[in-house]
Amino acid sequence: MSVTFPHGFRAAGVTAGMKPSGRPDLGLLLGNEPRSAAGLFTTNLFAAAPVKLSRRRLGRNLAQAVVVNSGQANAGTGIQGDRDAEASSAAVADALGLDPSVVLMCSTGVIGEPLHLDEYLAALPELVGALSEDGGDAFAEAIMTTDTVAKQASAERGPYRVGGCAKGVGMIDPDLKLATMLAFVTTDAPIPPADIGRLATEVLEPRFESLTVDGCTSTNDTVLLMSSAAAGGELVLPGTPGWGQVAEALDEVAASVLLQLAADAEGATHVILVEVTGAEREGDARVIAKAIADSLLVKTAVFGGDPNPGRILQAIGSSGVQFLPQLVEVSIGNVRVILGGEILTSYFDEGGAEAAKAVLREHDVVLSVSVGGGPGESRALGVDLSHEYVKINSEYTT
Amino acid sequence: MSVTFPHGFRAAGVTAGMKPSGRPDLGLLLGNEPRSAAGLFTTNLFAAAPVKLSRRRLGRNLAQAVVVNSGQANAGTGIQGDRDAEASSAAVADALGLDPSVVLMCSTGVIGEPLHLDEYLAALPELVGALSEDGGDAFAEAIMTTDTVAKQASAERGPYRVGGCAKGVGMIDPDLKLATMLAFVTTDAPIPPADIGRLATEVLEPRFESLTVDGCTSTNDTVLLMSSAAAGGELVLPGTPGWGQVAEALDEVAASVLLQLAADAEGATHVILVEVTGAEREGDARVIAKAIADSLLVKTAVFGGDPNPGRILQAIGSSGVQFLPQLVEVSIGNVRVILGGEILTSYFDEGGAEAAKAVLREHDVVLSVSVGGGPGESRALGVDLSHEYVKINSEYTT
Numbered sequence: 001m002s003v004t005f006p007h008g009f010r011a012a013g014v015t016a017g018m019k020p021s022g023r024p025d026l027g028l029l030l031g032n033e034p035r036s037a038a039g040l041f042t043t044n045l046f047a048a049a050p051v052k053l054s055r056r057r058l059g060r061n062l063a064q065a066v067v068v069n070s071g072q073a074n075a076g077t078g079i080q081g082d083r084d085a086e087a088s089s090a091a092v093a094d095a096l097g098l099d100p101s102v103v104l105m106c107s108t109g110v111i112g113e114p115l116h117l118d119e120y121l122a123a124l125p126e127l128v129g130a131l132s133e134d135g136g137d138a139f140a141e142a143i144m145t146t147d148t149v150a151k152q153a154s155a156e157r158g159p160y161r162v163g164g165c166a167k168g169v170g171m172i173d174p175d176l177k178l179a180t181m182l183a184f185v186t187t188d189a190p191i192p193p194a195d196i197g198r199l200a201t202e203v204l205e206p207r208f209e210s211l212t213v214d215g216c217t218s219t220n221d222t223v224l225l226m227s228s229a230a231a232g233g234e235l236v237l238p239g240t241p242g243w244g245q246v247a248e249a250l251d252e253v254a255a256s257v258l259l260q261l262a263a264d265a266e267g268a269t270h271v272i273l274v275e276v277t278g279a280e281r282e283g284d285a286r287v288i289a290k291a292i293a294d295s296l297l298v299k300t301a302v303f304g305g306d307p308n309p310g311r312i313l314q315a316i317g318s319s320g321v322q323f324l325p326q327l328v329e330v331s332i333g334n335v336r337v338i339l340g341g342e343i344l345t346s347y348f349d350e351g352g353a354e355a356a357k358a359v360l361r362e363h364d365v366v367l368s369v370s371v372g373g374g375p376g377e378s379r380a381l382g383v384d385l386s387h388e389y390v391k392i393n394s395e396y397t398t
Numbered sequence: 399m400s401v402t403f404p405h406g407f408r409a410a411g412v413t414a415g416m417k418p419s420g421r422p423d424l425g426l427l428l429g430n431e432p433r434s435a436a437g438l439f440t441t442n443l444f445a446a447a448p449v450k451l452s453r454r455r456l457g458r459n460l461a462q463a464v465v466v467n468s469g470q471a472n473a474g475t476g477i478q479g480d481r482d483a484e485a486s487s488a489a490v491a492d493a494l495g496l497d498p499s500v501v502l503m504c505s506t507g508v509i510g511e512p513l514h515l516d517e518y519l520a521a522l523p524e525l526v527g528a529l530s531e532d533g534g535d536a537f538a539e540a541i542m543t544t545d546t547v548a549k550q551a552s553a554e555r556g557p558y559r560v561g562g563c564a565k566g567v568g569m570i571d572p573d574l575k576l577a578t579m580l581a582f583v584t585t586d587a588p589i590p591p592a593d594i595g596r597l598a599t600e601v602l603e604p605r606f607e608s609l610t611v612d613g614c615t616s617t618n619d620t621v622l623l624m625s626s627a628a629a630g631g632e633l634v635l636p637g638t639p640g641w642g643q644v645a646e647a648l649d650e651v652a653a654s655v656l657l658q659l660a661a662d663a664e665g666a667t668h669v670i671l672v673e674v675t676g677a678e679r680e681g682d683a684r685v686i687a688k689a690i691a692d693s694l695l696v697k698t699a700v701f702g703g704d705p706n707p708g709r710i711l712q713a714i715g716s717s718g719v720q721f722l723p724q725l726v727e728v729s730i731g732n733v734r735v736i737l738g739g740e741i742l743t744s745y746f747d748e749g750g751a752e753a754a755k756a757v758l759r760e761h762d763v764v765l766s767v768s769v770g771g772g773p774g775e776s777r778a779l780g781v782d783l784s785h786e787y788v789k790i791n792s793e794y795t796t
Contacts, residue, residue: 020473045713046739076711078724078740111708112741194795211580219712233647276627295693304792310509313474317444325443326476341444343510393695394702 002134002152005163006188008032008228010136013142017122018071018116019109021269024119027142028070028092028127029184031228034102036193037063038200040208042221048075049085051220059115061193066104067092067127067225068143069120070180071165075219076112084115084164095124106182106222108145108167116219133255134392143182146392147263153256157245160189164253169266180181181261183208185253189246190229191237198238199223207254209286212293213259225250262381270302270360272382276369279376284321286378289321292367293382300378302365303384304395307335307356309347323371333359400550402534403561404586406430406626409533411540414521415467416514417507425466425517425540426490427625429583432500433589435461436598438606440619447483447620452502459591463527464622465490466541466580467518468565473617474510493522504580506543506565529610541580543761544790546662547678553656555643557629558587562651565666578616579659581606583651585635587607588627596636597622601645605624605652607684609659609689609779623648626787641677660779665787668700668758670780674767677684677774682719684776689717690765691780701782702765705754707745709733714767729766731757 004011007230011029019025039058041051057063067089074081085105090202090224093100102213107115130138144167154163187206200223236242264272276291279285292298295315299309312330330338335355337347346352402409409427417423437456439449455461465487472479481601483503491498505513528536532577536549542565552561566579583602598621606621620642660669672690677683690696699706728736733753735745742748757763 042716044712044715045721051706073708076708076736076739076741078738081740111711113746114743194404219708219715296787298786300791303788306792310471310474310617313509314442317442317617318440323443338474340476341474341480343474345512348511385788387785387788389694390698390701390783390788393698394704 002091002136002140002154002163003029003184003186004133005154006186006228006230008188008230009186010133011139012127012130012132013135013138014123014127014130016069017119018069022061023153024138024142025141026123027072027129028065028131030065030096030131031226032230033064034064035227035229036061036191036196037224037226038197040200044219046076046219047074047079048073048220048237048328049081050074050107051083051222052082052104053089054106057101057104061196062102063104063226065067065092065096066184068105068106069115070143070145071109072107072115073109073111073177074107074115074222077114078116080114084117088115088117088120091121091124092121095128104224106220108143108180108182108220111219115245120123127169133178136163143167145180146266151257151260153253155252157249157250158242159233160187160242160246160249160352161231162246162249162253162310164257166257166261168261169264173379178255181221183223183257185223185225185250186228187246187250188231189232189242190231191227191236191246193263195374196225196227199247199250202298203250204254207251207258210379211258212290228276246324251392258381265383266392269334269386271364272302272367272371272384273364274367274380274382276371277377278321278370278374279321280308280374280380282375283376285376287321288369288371289378289380290314290320292369292381296385299382299385302360303386305357305360307337307353307360309343312367313338313343317397323389327372332395333366335359400534400538400552400561400563401582401584403552404424404559404584404626406528406586406627406628407584408531409537410525410530411533411536412521412525412528412530414467415517415536416467422536422540423468424521424525425537425697426463427495427537428529428625429624432460432462433557433625433627433691434589434594435622435624436457438603438621440616442678444474444617446471446505446618447475447479448472448503449620450480450504451483451487452504452620455499455502456460461502461592461624462500463490463494463495464504464582464624466504467513468503469619470475470511470545471507471509472505472513475512477717479511480510482515484626486513486515486518489519489522489650492765494527502622504618506541506578506618508579509617512743522641532561534561541565543578544664548660549655549662552650553647553650556630558585558640558643558644558647560585560647560651562655564655564659566659566661574645579619581621581735581758583621583623583648584626585644585648586626586629587640588629588631589625589634593636594625596624597645597648601648602652605649605656608777609656618790626748643692656779660781663781664790665714665784666781667784668782669762670765670782671762672699672767672778672780674769674780675775676768676770676772677721679720679774680776681773685719686714686717686769687776687778689713690767691778694783695760697780697783700758701759701784703755705730705735705751705758707741710765711736711741714769726768730754731764733757
């Protein structure tokens with residue numbers, strides 16, 4: 001169900017033939033009418049043509065449809081790429097009888113390869129014909145590239161429903177900057193255009209920023225939040241109980257989708273949750289959490305099942321953030337390995353290493369770091385680095 | 399020969415038994431008298447005890463000896479680590495009849511494990527007895543950890559000799575910030591203490607900063623430059639012909655040692671030289687070069703022999719540096735793949751991919767990037783990411 005769980009949305013996914021694998025590669029999500037929408041986009045300077053188009057069209061925070069193709073990213077394609085994005089989204093608007101200004105688009109796939117416009121356009125009648133209130137699954141499947149499973153979630157709070165789906169297994173980095181990560185979140189709560197952006201930046205952005213697979217920020221990263229207002233009732237404004245309900249449901253959906261993304265990340269055998277507390281500022285805590293989650297040495301240590309606290313200490317110390325080293329504490333799961341900035345001798349002498357190794361035998365690994373007494377805290381969600389990651393990325397053309 | 403190629407230096411390396419492998423693990427480099435010296439040290443906040451000691455003692459830019467142990471990094475070891483560093487260097491000073499203030503020290507190996515002081519001290523008589531003007535090779539071997547070959551180089555300009563050696567195969571990042579990279583450069587040129595630091599920061603630092611193996615900055619990185627003044631003659635001062643000669647010889651030795659480090663990097667099957675030009679500032683160019691050299695997707699693409707220009711474009715665009723995307727040009731070897739910020743269609747249509755693949759069949763790969771018309775240029779020296787890197791780093795305790 002996912003994106004069609006909230007009332008007022010239909011979706012579809014079909015095989016247009018743009019993806020060499022022959023799997024579904026064109027998805028469409030449609031609201032009942034133009035309503036509030038907000039987007040979070042990549043900060044990569046080579047933002048793809050569909051990113052530029054969607055960002056521009058969301059200037060008024062209104063949208064009704066989003067069309068997504070997988071196979072070609074339509075990035076690094078210059079003016080022709082912009083023309084292809086305009087043409088394809090215009091054709092979608094035409095097929096739906098909408099003004100093009102409320103049609104958004106996303107692309108994912110090989111960078112630099114031109115959009116397969118002929119196949120794209122030829123598939124539109126079938127795509128529009130397949131729209132359905134049960135189409136969330138088909139949509140979630142059509143947006144996949146090398147994902148092995150579709151990522152979907154839904155939540156309900158009071159009268160409001162939230163649904164979401166996402167794709168992305170590599171080229172993923174926090175900073176929203178998510179890197180060939182596409183995520184679509186829908187709600188039927190009646191949120192005004194002037195306020196929906198706050199939900200995106202306050203609830204979704206911190207969640208999606210915490211994810212890092214390989215520290216590589218794609219040209220196409222997009223998180224779209226769309227509302228249908230189909231739940232009816234009073235407008236959901238900041239400070240109202242409804243606002244809190246919607247925010248909670250959004251957070252639940254985002255958290256679930258993120259865990260699913262991490263679990264399906266290329267070659268991942270472990271999910272690594274890094275929790276940093278005690279920093280001067282939240283931003284400092286985020287930099288440290290990311291430095292640990294992105295460290296090749298930490299990632300390979302977790303893959304190898306060897307805790308290696310020295311590598312965690314190394315990553316913290318070279319993050320660029322200033323703190324007092326002698327205040328640093330680190331635990332692997334519930335096993336304290338660093339205290340007062342020193343690796344505990346119990347790690348080497350008294351079975352500490354064995355206890356920490358036991359933590360790494362679990363699929364989900366929590367690394368807790370405190371760097372002082374400050375109020376700043378943040379987290380990063382990462383994965384280990386396995387032979388499979390190297391295999392996948394040395395054989396696949398992005 | 400290496401560090402003993404310049405006149406006025408002796409060196410030795412012995413097996414103290416601190417390294418589980420049983421290979422040589424204690425090295426000593428000695429000048430004929432206390433002379434000018436300078437150091438470049440890690441910026442990791444968890445700087446190892448020997449780094450703190452050496453940095454402090456180099457305050458007057460005078461040194462006569464450096465002792466290096468491999469096996470334990472003496473980092474993350476707190477106050478006991480500082481005491482061990484003081485005790486061991488004092489013992490070395492005692493054995494050599496020197497004032498401790500002119501004895502420097504370096505350590506490399508497992509972070510957090512206490513220094514094996516008993517074995518260290520017991521080996522000193524043998525170490526001092528082994529000092530020889532031909533001891534450069536033994537010294538270079540004793541400082542190795544998982545290096546498969548010793549890295550050594552020498553150069554001569556006019557009356558001056560320069561020699562160098564280094565170790566380090568992983569946890570290496572530019573920013574000097576070199577990460578378990580130790581390098582020792584000697585010269586017999588008579589350089590005053592007040593000026594030797596300039597040679598270190600102007601000649602050695604840019605070279606060593608360009609190297610990145612895995613973007614991980616160690617707690618122990620150190621580059622030491624020591625002079626014996628044994629060549630005699632007039633003082634070598636900035637602006638004199640002798641200064642230029644020494645700088646040239648230093649640069650030649652540093653460049654050679656760096657290439658050797660890259661070629662022996664953990665699991666590396668290719669050396670990747672990234673050259674960036676046209677940036678607003680040199681610092682911008684360095685950031686972009688490093689972003690490309692550190693990109694997991696670029697590294698695995700080179701390993702896989704698949705050029706993937708989209709991954710290079712992605713890395714440039716997410717480096718955080720501002721530039722005009724439409725001015726960006728990229729070549730893989732001599733094959734132009736990106737022009738005007740676009741991936742050339744010839745890459746997909748006209749055999750461009752095949753030509754670029756041929757470049758990746760060579761061991762050394764040059765990626766040339768221009769981001770505009772600015773004067774800023776820089777380079778990064780990196781390596782690919784192979785199955786072997788994952789294997790080594792998932793099975794070795796740093």
